[in-house]
Every structure is written in C-alpha cells, then in structure tokens.
Amino acid sequence: MRLLLIEDDDILGEGLRDYLRGEGHTVDWFRDLRHADAVRGEPFDVWLLDWQLPDGSGLEWLRARRAKGETTPALMLTARDRLNDRVTGLDSGADDYLVKPFAPEELAARLRAMGRRSAGAADARVRVGPVLIDLQARAVSRDGERVDLTAREWALLEALAMRSGRIVLKGELERLVHGSDVEITSNALEVHISSLRRKLGRELIGTVRGLGYRLDDTGAR
Amino acid sequence: MSSGGPSTGPARGARAPLAASGVADGAPPPSIRRRLARAMLVGSMLAGLAVAVSVWLAVIEEVDELLDDTLQASAEVMGALLPAGGASIAVAAPSHSDERFAWQVVDASQRVVMRSQRAPVQPFVPPPMAGFADSAQWRVYGLALGQGARTLYVAQTRAERAEAQFEVAISSVLAALAVGLLTYFWLSGLVRHEWAPVQRLSDRLAAHEPLVAGATLGTAERAELLSVHRSIDQLGQRLAQRLAHERAFTAQAAHALRTPLAGIDAQLAVCLRESPPALQPRLQRVREAASRLQRVVAALLTLFRSDGEPVRDAIDLDALLHQFPIERLRIELQAALPLQADPDLLAAALANLLDNAQRHGASRVVVSTPSAQVVRLDDDGPGVSAERRQALQQALDAQAYDDVPGLGLTLADLVARAHGGRLRLPAAAGSGFAVELSLGAGG
Numbered sequence: 001m002r003l004l005l006i007e008d009d010d011i012l013g014e015g016l017r018d019y020l021r022g023e024g025h026t027v028d029w030f031r032d033l034r035h036a037d038a039v040r041g042e043p044f045d046v047w048l049l050d051w052q053l054p055d056g057s058g059l060e061w062l063r064a065r066r067a068k069g070e071t072t073p074a075l076m077l078t079a080r081d082r083l084n085d086r087v088t089g090l091d092s093g094a095d096d097y098l099v100k101p102f103a104p105e106e107l108a109a110r111l112r113a114m115g116r117r118s119a120g121a122a123d124a125r126v127r128v129g130p131v132l133i134d135l136q137a138r139a140v141s142r143d144g145e146r147v148d149l150t151a152r153e154w155a156l157l158e159a160l161a162m163r164s165g166r167i168v169l170k171g172e173l174e175r176l177v178h179g180s181d182v183e184i185t186s187n188a189l190e191v192h193i194s195s196l197r198r199k200l201g202r203e204l205i206g207t208v209r210g211l212g213y214r215l216d217d218t219g220a221r
Numbered sequence: 222m223s224s225g226g227p228s229t230g231p232a233r234g235a236r237a238p239l240a241a242s243g244v245a246d247g248a249p250p251p252s253i254r255r256r257l258a259r260a261m262l263v264g265s266m267l268a269g270l271a272v273a274v275s276v277w278l279a280v281i282e283e284v285d286e287l288l289d290d291t292l293q294a295s296a297e298v299m300g301a302l303l304p305a306g307g308a309s310i311a312v313a314a315p316s317h318s319d320e321r322f323a324w325q326v327v328d329a330s331q332r333v334v335m336r337s338q339r340a341p342v343q344p345f346v347p348p349p350m351a352g353f354a355d356s357a358q359w360r361v362y363g364l365a366l367g368q369g370a371r372t373l374y375v376a377q378t379r380a381e382r383a384e385a386q387f388e389v390a391i392s393s394v395l396a397a398l399a400v401g402l403l404t405y406f407w408l409s410g411l412v413r414h415e416w417a418p419v420q421r422l423s424d425r426l427a428a429h430e431p432l433v434a435g436a437t438l439g440t441a442e443r444a445e446l447l448s449v450h451r452s453i454d455q456l457g458q459r460l461a462q463r464l465a466h467e468r469a470f471t472a473q474a475a476h477a478l479r480t481p482l483a484g485i486d487a488q489l490a491v492c493l494r495e496s497p498p499a500l501q502p503r504l505q506r507v508r509e510a511a512s513r514l515q516r517v518v519a520a521l522l523t524l525f526r527s528d529g530e531p532v533r534d535a536i537d538l539d540a541l542l543h544q545f546p547i548e549r550l551r552i553e554l555q556a557a558l559p560l561q562a563d564p565d566l567l568a569a570a571l572a573n574l575l576d577n578a579q580r581h582g583a584s585r586v587v588v589s590t591p592s593a594q595v596v597r598l599d600d601d602g603p604g605v606s607a608e609r610r611q612a613l614q615q616a617l618d619a620q621a622y623d624d625v626p627g628l629g630l631t632l633a634d635l636v637a638r639a640h641g642g643r644l645r646l647p648a649a650a651g652s653g654f655a656v657e658l659s660l661g662a663g664g
Contacts, residue, residue: 009480015487022494052476079479080472081522101482101515104490 001045001115001158002026002176006036006061007077008054012100016048019104024138024154025111026179033061043172044072045162046114048107051078051089059092066093073114077102112136118162126161128215131200133161140200147199152177156192160205160215169212254416261408269401273394280390288382289353292362295322296375300364303335303373323359324375326366334371345374355379418442422449431457432464475522482515513572516544517632520569524635531563531639538596541568542588550579555589560596562640562660567596570636574598574656577629583653594642594660600653607648614646633658 003020007013008031017029028044030036032055047065049058062074073095078085081099089097095117096110115135116124124136130143140147140157149157159176160168168176174189193205193213206216303326325336327344336342345361346354349372354361359376366373421442430436437454441447489508496504538557541564552575560567571588575598578586583602591597605613616624622631633656634644641661649655 009484011484012480012487013484015484015491018491019487019494022491077483079476081475081479081519100479101486101519103512104487 001111001155001162002043002179003028003046003048003111004036004039004042004044004072005029005048006031006033006053006058007048007050008032009050016104016107020108020111023108023111024151024158026155026177028179033058036061042175045118045159045176046111047072047074049074049076049094051076051080051085059089059094062093073118075107075110075114077107115158115162126164126215128161128164128204129201131204133157135161142200149196149199152192153196153199156189157196157200160213164215167208167212167214171212173212254412257412258409261412262405265401265405265408266398268404269398272397272401276393276397277390280393281386284386284389285382288360288377288385289362292322292353292360292375292377296324296362296364296373299324299375300366300373303366321381322375322377324373327372327374329370340374340376345376415443418446422446426453429453429457432461434461471522471525478518478522482511482518485511486515512544513576516565516572517569520566520636521632523563523565524569524632524639531566533561533640534564536560536562536564536567538588538590541571544568544572549584550575551585553585553587555587557588558590558593560590560594560660562594563636566636566639567658567660570633570658571596571598573629573632574658577627578602578654581654591657594662596658596660597647597655598658599649599651599655601651602653604649604652604654610646610648617644617646630656637661 003025005013005016005020005027007016007029010031013029013031017027020027028039028042030039032053034055047062049062051058053061058076058078062076065072065074074093075096075098076089076094077098077100078089079100080086080089086097086099095114098107098110112124112135124134126133126135132141134140135158138154138158140149140154155177156173159173170189177189177192197205203216206214208214323337323339323341325333325340325344327349328334329349331344331347331349333340333342333344345356345359346363349363349365351363351365351372354363358378358380360379360382361374361376364373364375365371422438425438429438431453436457438450441450486508489504489511493501493504493508536559538560539554542552542554575586578598578600581600581602583600585601587599589597589599613625613630616622617630617634620634622634625631625634630644637644637658637660640659642659645657645659647655647657
C-alpha cells in the first residue's frame with residue numbers, strides 16, 4: 001500500500017517509515033501539514049495522521065479533505081486517549097484510531113484490515129482465476145502453488161488487488177508502487193507488470209490501452 | 222519491596238475523612254429548625270403567661286372598682302326610695318336583688334330598723350358611718366339618710382366578690398394563653414415555610430454539576446440565599462477552570478510522553494527485524510522493558526486524570542502476570558479467584574510491585590487471591606522489621622506518600638484507592654515482604 005504518514009516526531013516517524021517499508025508498503029513521510037499538502041492529489045491507500053502537528057491540527061486537515069470529497073481511508077495516530085477524543089476523531093472522518101504508544105505490529109495489522117475493506121473482500125483473499133492473493137499473509141499462489149514475488153512486484157499486485165475490477169491509471173499505479181520520492185525509469189512499471197505476468201499468467205493483468213491496467217477477475221472470482 | 226520517590230497529588234477515589242463532610246463522629250449536629258421550634262414554644266408560653274398575670278391583676282382591680290360603684294349606686298337608689306320614718310323593725314320581702322346584695326337601715330342608737338332577708342340583725346359595722354367599709358364577711362357602703370338620724374348600709378359578701386373577680390380573671394388568662402399557643406403554631410408554620418427554600422437549595426446542590434459548562438444553581442428564592450448561590454457558582458467556575466487547565470496540561474503531558482514511547486517501540490521493532498540473530502534476544506528484552514514503561518506511563522496518566530474512572534473488566538491474572546517476565550524472579554500464581562478491575566491500572570501496580578521485589582533481593586513471588594477482589598503478593602526477600610512495616614502502613618493509610626519510599630507502594634495504593642480499596646501490608650508468612658491489594662467491590 002502507498003501510505004501518507006504525517007508525524008512530527010523524528011524518532012517515531014522514522015521508525016514507522018522503516019517498519020512499514022519493511023512490511024512492503026510505500027511510505028511518504030512528512031513532518032507537517034504544509035509539506036503534506038505539496039503531494040495533494042497524489043494517490044494514497046491510507047493516510048496516517050498525527051492529531052497535534054507543528055503547523056495545525058491533523059484532524060482539521062482531515063475534516064477539510066473530507067469536506068472536499070476526498071475519501072482516502074485515514075487512520076489517526078494520537079496521544080489523545082479520552083473517549084470523546086476518539087469519538088471526535090472518528091466522527092471527523094477518520095476510519096480508525098490508534099492511541100500512542102502502540103506496537104507497529106498492531107498498526108500493520110490495522111492497515112491490512114483497511115486494505116481488505118478497500119478491496120471489498122470479507123476476508124483478506126482475492127481470487128483471480130487460478131491465482132489466490134492473500135493480502136493478510138502477503139502471499140500469492142497459482143493453482144495452489146506458492147509463487148515468490150519481489151517487494152516491488154508484491155506492491156504492484158497489492159495495489160491492483162485492492163482495486164480489482166477497475167482500471168488503475170498508469171501514473172497512479174507508478175506512484176502507488178514507488179511513491180513520490182523515488183526516481184523511477186520510464187519503463188520500470190512495465191518491467192514489473194511483465195514479470196508478474198510471467199510468474200502468475202498473462203491473463204491476470206489486463207492492459208487498457210492508453211489508460212492503465214486492471215486486475216481482470218471477470219467471472220473468475 | 223519499596224524505594225524512594227516524590228510525593229504525588231491527590232488520588233482519584235481517595236475517601237475524604239467523615240468529619241470533613243460536616244458530619245462529626247457519633248451524635249448528629251443540632252437542628253436549627255428544632256432549636257427554633259423549642260425557642261418559639263418557650264417564648265410563646267412565657268409571653269402568654271406574662272400577659273395572663275398582668276391581665277389578672279388589671280381585671281381584679283377593675284372588677285373591684287366596678288362592684289364598689291354598683292354598691293354605691295344601689296345605696297343611692299334605695300336611699301331615695303326608702304320611707305323617711307318608721308321605728309319598728311321590718312324585714313323586707315325577698316327580692317331578686319337579695320341574691321346579690323344585702324341591706325339594712327340602722328338608727329342613731331345602732332338599732333336595725335329595716336333590713337333585707339340576707340342582712341344580719343346586727344349592723345354590718347358598729348359605729349354608724351358613711352362610705353365604704355369592710356367587715357369579716359361583707360363589703361359595705363353606708364349612706365346617711367335624712368338629717369343623719371339613720372344610715373343605710375348596702376353590702377355584698379366578700380366571697381361573692383372574690384368569685385366574680387376569679388371568673389373574669391380566669392377567662393381572661395385562658396384567652397391570653399390560647400393566643401400564646403396560637404402564636405406558637407403560627408410561628409412554627411412560618412419557620413417551616415421559610416425553611417423550605419433552604420431544603421430546596423440543598424436538593425439542588427445535591428444534583429448540581431458544577432463542572433458542566435454554564436451550570437448554575439438558578440435563581441435564589443430568598444435574599445439571604447443570594448450570597449450562598451453566588452459563592453457556590455463562583456466555586457464551580459473556579460473548579461471548572463482548574464479542570465480545564467489540568468486537562469490541557471495532561472493532554473500536553475500525554476503527547477510529550479506517549480509519542481517518544483511509540484517512537485522507541487517502532488525503532489526497536491525495526492532493529493529487531495534488521496539485527497543479526499545474536500542480538501535479537503537482548504533487543505527483545507529492551508523492547509519488553511519499553512513495553513513495561515509504556516504501561517506504567519499509561520497507568521499514571523490515567524490515574525492522575527481527575528475525571529478518569531477505572532474501567533473494570535474481568536481479569537485473567539495468569540495472563541496478566543505473563544506480561545512481566547522479570548529477570549531472576551520466579552512468579553508463581555496460586556489458585557486465583559475471579560477479579561474485576563481496570564486491567565491497565567492493575568498491570569501497572571503489579572509491574573511495579575514485582576520490580577520492587579526483584580530489586581530488593583527476592584527471587585520468588587507467590588501471587589494469590591486470599592479473598593474476593595484481593596490480590597496478595599508474598600516474596601522471599603529480606604523483608605522489613607515489624608515496626609517499619611507498621612510505619613509504612615500508617616503512611617499509606619494517611620496518604621502521606623512522602624514517608625513511603627519509592628513509586629511501587631505509592632502507585633499500588635493509588636490504584637487500590639482508585640478502585641475503592643486500599644493497600645495493606647500484612648505480616649509475611651516467612652521472612653519476606655507481603656502486600657495485599659484490595660480492589661473494592663467488583664461489578
């Protein structure tokens with residue numbers, strides 16, 4: 001998943017960024033709202049927001065985004081543990097709420113749950129023909145045989161699985177997989193798509209000419 | 222199982238001494254209403270009696286004068302009607318006036334020449350005289366007739382006069398006492414009526430929530446209660462202001478403490494994943510210590526928040542104790558009764574007590590539940606003397622935490638009090654140290 005992390009504490013921000021990258025996520029980390037606004041319009045799977053930030057309230061920022069119709073799932077990471085704070089956070093547009101201090105393992109589990117909800121799956125598995133993608137176990141198999149993927153290949157497959165059945169624009173997919181802080185070569189995405197097709201079957205990922213790609217599960221799931 | 226530490230603020234759930242709530246031990250305080258009622262009863266009766274006595278004296282005097290006037294008037298009327306001559310003794314026929322008066326006409330030689338039925342045959346008074354006179358039985362008025370050859374006496378028995386005076390006086394006195402009694406009942410009702418606003422103020426105070434924004438006691442029902450309303454409203458505002466400051470402070474403190482703790486854990490999680498296998502057990506222990514620290518900080522933040530109440534839940538003591546792998550300390554759980562307590566607060570208290578046991582030389586701690594809602598820890602450390610144990614218990618009972626070294630016992634006592642219980646330091650079975658954490662009534 002591509003995650004937008006807004007956290008002003010260096011030790012926590014860096015720790016979360018590295019931990020979540022280790023989990024296979026793409027993390028764009030900003031220390032304040034001003035810099036986070038610079039990537040406005042970029043596609044993210046989840047926003048991870050601190051409440052109290054140096055240049056404003058993360059909750060107000062979220063409210064403003066929701067008021068403009070942006071629906072990216074948001075998870076509040078905050079030291080505010082009172083019941084009314086949690087209620088306010090959730091009522092203001094947050095989809096989940098995690099009180100500091102928390103174990104990064106729990107954050108990762110909640111992200112997987114949010115991923116499942118985004119994919120519209122009751123469980124963590126998405127089946128496309130002979131291919132079974134387990135978003136929770138971060139594993140993929142074809143005809144029951146486990147297939148090993150690189151981190152980038154998994155990120156690409158996960159991004160498509162979470163949006164299965166709909167077209168993902170090429171530029172959006174590039175940013176979901178590589179983030180905005182990584183220089184990518186012009187054909188890097190095609191290389192990973194090609195590799196995935198080779199490992200999981202050509203029919204898995206369809207190309208919509210001039211637009212992007214789609215995980216083609218028509219009649220298969 | 223203890224060490225030095227700073228004093229802490231007032232704890233949630235701490236019970237104020239009974240006397241501080243205005244109720245002294247033993248007899249209840251005197252009742253204003255009852256005292257007023259007694260004073261009014263005595264006052265009304267005394268006033269009634271005073272009025273009665275003065276009425277009595279006035280009535281006696283006035284009735285006496287009235288009867289004398291009547292005697293005199295009767296004598297003058299009779300004197301005008303009696304025949305001028307007549308030397309023979311005559312007894313007048315009985316008449317209605319005989320019931321009240323007696324009369325006689327006495328000549329110059331002290332002979333009774335005429336008299337009424339009730340009058341004696343001897344003159345009322347020996348020497349002939351005019352005006353009022355008293356004999357043993359009679360009150361007499363004498364009137365000279367003609368040239369003073371004869372004297373008319375009109376008399377009334379003294380007993381009849383006294384009876385008339387008494388009847389008039391007693392009815393006046395009874396009327397005065399009745400007015401006194403009625404005054405008492407009227408005043409008593411008035412006091413009850415005027416006391417009702419005070420009672421209603423008391424009821425409103427009981428339901429008053431001074432910390433709710435804009436909460437006031439409402440309009441005062443009596444001018445005398447205005448200052449009470451004003452003082453209570455001002456007190457509520459001050460409390461609300463202090464609470465707002467405290468909330469702002471605890472929010473900042475929570476942020477300042479919780480965020481670095483989360484950062485430490487996230488960094489350690491990355492370290493654990495990226496470090497060589499040889500380092501991982503050590504890093505794991507560091508992470509466990511950080512986790513304990515998180516629990517203590519979370520418990521302290523909850524504990525010192527004035528509106529935070531323990532959130533009771535069923536406690537799995539075995540699972541809870543497994544959260545505390547303390548090096549070189551064996552923890553044994555003996556048959557545990559069900560417990561209802563705040564898991565975070567109890568975990569913080571137990572973590573500190575176990576840490577203390579280990580730091581004070583214990584190698585084994587037995588955890589048990591000797592009775593409902595009580596957790597007991599017995600360690601095999603060197604313990605403390607009986608005198609020291611009693612001094613610690615007294616300090617805990619009085620919440621004199623300055624005299625209790627270390628955070629462990631203080632924190633455990635605050636956790637117990639937050640649950641409505643106390644921390645007890647019973648005599649240990651062996652040489653070690655024992656604590657009993659009572660957690661109030663479950664539910």
